[in-house]
Amino acid sequence: MNSSVAHEGVLLVIGIGSQKDRDSRPYREPLLAAAAERFPVWLFDSDEPTWQKDYTVGATALDCYDPQALVKEARRLAELHPIVGVLCPDEGTLAAASHVTEELGFPGLSVESARACRDKKISRSVLTEAGIAQPGFTTARNWQEALAAAERFGFPVVLKPRTLGSSQGVVMVKAPEEIEGAFHDTSRAAYPGVHIPDDYVVEQYLSGPEVSIDGVVFDGVYTPAFVARKQIGPEPFFTEMGHVVTAxxxxxxDAAVRSMLQDAHTALGVTHGxxxxxxxxxxxxxxxxxxxxxxGGDILPYLGRLASGVDACLAAVDAITGRPPTIRPTRSGSAGIRFFAPTEPCRVREVRIGDTSTVPGLVRAAPLVSPGAELLCPPQDTVxxxxxxxxxxxxxEECAERLELADGLITLDGEPLRTTA
Structure with missing residues (x-):
């Protein structure tokens, strides 16, 4: 360990590589690079580091879904090197990582706040109690209970597992005869290491476009950093196929949106992050x-920086290490991403990239899997x-047009897989 680490301490980053069988680098490298720009980084992850070695001074492989194991190793690390903060970008390990943040007394998500954000039933209850507009919702343990709830709310409704992310297990139901099959799809969704309660959320479907807003909270004050306009895949699932960010x-x-988000973060107890x-x-x-x-996932922080110059990754590091984050646009443009997904379950033979000169404004075109990878389709997998x-x-508009031009740029040669329903 070099002398600068001993003097400055280390930023503990948890769960950078936890992306199931996906290559985590395109999704997580901007955040890890930002962390390393501010502090020497020590990584806790489920596997030994690979590409992460370029940004870390040390790493520990352990079960990142086990809060007791994380706290034990964090205390051991703190005995050797001062820890300046705890950063976790991974939805699956976030709840466990919050135990480290709370135990060591750092700014960031408390255990209660992490649970409230993670569990959709708790989130809905907290936000409703705070007077923030919410769809009607309840939970159901079987399709018959889900049907009874849907008939009370009126169709369409949406079924969701309480604790999963990336739209896993999220299904729209338009009619009574669809409810049994939809509940089956929702209730079998899973993610390694994540506990899923056996009651599933049933809520009213909301019409209108959906956006995502990445923001920073410091000393309880919420500031939006950038907005992404989503492209959603075919119904009844809610697979995210692309985003466009405009500075x-x-x-x-929008005063109403900012006020709503400030109130929501306050209600959920989010003070830093x-x-x-x-x-x-x-x-x-x-x-x-x-x-x-x-x-945000889906390489969104990189899109935000391309479009506006705002580095949400640096802001994330600053917010949990006691440094007021800077949200100051230096560019005025747009950036967009389009993902390519299989139309049938397959084993990858090859991913081909076409003539990139045909797409104006192209920043990057890249594969996300290697030959031999097995890809499924919704409802089995939404990512x-x-x-x-x-x-x-x-x-x-220009970004959207250019993404349409890129629609066939990346193609997949795959061998069909047999899957069980």
Whole structure:
């Protein structure tokens, strides 16, 4: 360990590589690079580091879903090197990591706040009690209870597991005859290491476009950093297929949205950190879908920096280490991403990238899987992607047009897989 580490201490980062069988680097490298720009980084992860070694001074492989193991190892690390803060960007390990934050007394998500953000039943209850607009909701332990709830609310409704992310197990139900199959899809969704309660959320469907808002909380004050306009895949699932971020998105200055998000973060007890909020813009006004207690996934912080110059990754590090974060746009443009997913379950033979010169404003076109990887489709998996493209442009419209031009740029050669329903 070099002398600068002994003097400055280390920033403990938890769960950078926890991306199931996906390559975590495109998703997590900007955040780890930002952390390393501010402090020497020590990594806790479920596997030994690979690409992460470029940004870390040390690493410990352990079960990042086990709060007791994390606290024990964090205390051991603190005996050797001062820890300046705890940063966790991973939805699956966030709840366990909050025990380290709380036990060591650092700014960030408390155990209660992490649980409130993670558990959709708790979130809905807390936000409803705080007077924040929410869809009607309840929970059900079987399809018959879900049907009874849906008939009370009126169709369509949405079924969700309480503690999963990335739209896993989220299904729209438009008619009574669909409820049994939909409940089966919702109740079998899983993620390694994540406990899923056996009652599932049933809520009213909200009409209108959905956006995500990444923001920073410091000393209890919420500041939005950037807004992403989503592209959602075919019904009945809610697979996220792309996003466009525009530096001067009008939502950033919308008083009603900002007030709603401030009130929601206060109600959930979030005082420090970066969050990823999902908001439906309904005909009756904005409504919070959920608030995630970590930075946005899907390479969104990189898109935000491309479009506006705002580095939400640095802001995330600053917020949990006692440094007031800076949210100051230095660019005025747009950036967008499009993901490519299989249309049938398959084993990857090859991912091919076409002529990149045909797409103006192309920043990056890259595969996300290697030959031999097995890809499933919704409802079995909502994040099975084989590649992505990123473009930039002067406006939302220009980015959207360029993403359409890139639609066939990445193609998949795969061997069909047999799957059980």
């Amino acid at each position: 001067e998105d009008e939502i950033l200055t 970066t969050t990823h909020s999902e908001v439906k813009l309904t005909p009756q006004g904005p409504v919070i879908v959920e608030i995630n207690g970590r930075p 099975a992607r084989f590649g992505y493209v990123i473009v930039e442009g002067a406006s939302y």
